[in-house]
Amino acid sequence: MIWVLLVAAAIILSSLVVAAFWYRHRATLVVKARESATEARQEAVLQGLEVLARAIVQRQVNLTEGALRISALLDNLSTVPQPLVDTSAIHQLAEAASGFAVGRQREALEAAERRRQDKARQSLEAQYDEAVRSAAARLLDVIPQWRLSAE
DSSP states (O other): OHHHHHHHHHHHHHHHHHHHHHHHHHHHHHHHHHHHHHHHHHHHHHHHHHHHHHHHHTTOSOHHHHHHHHHHHHHTOSSOOSSOOOOHHHHHHHHHHTTSOOHHHHHHSOHHHHHHHHHHHHHHHHHHHHHHHHHHHHHHHHHHHHHHHHO
8 A cells, every 4th residue: 555655656746847847948938939039129120220220321211200210219129239329319309300290190280380390390300410310320330239239
């Protein structure tokens, strides 16, 4: 009778050990999947930043639109990249332009209001042009380093 109890105890103990190893393995897989997803999101943000910064430097995108998009992407970085780079001009233009109507809201504006907003936007772009393009060029210089530090 004692042998039956010992065998039962051994079976239960081995089952617990297997379950513990399985649980630990499963938890490790979940952590790795989360890290992989975070890395993929970070790379997507960096790719977007690189495309937009290059477009701003090469004057292929409207300065205000580029600043709004870059500002949003910078806010979505999953970690604070090193080395730090001064992008304050981009954020300032994005903040100053955040009140302008876009898309369907812009289409719904009366012509006079649309012209007023266009004039204000053009004034902001003239004010921030050099600083935003310089900040975009700095971004292009550091993005490769940000990629390396993310690995």
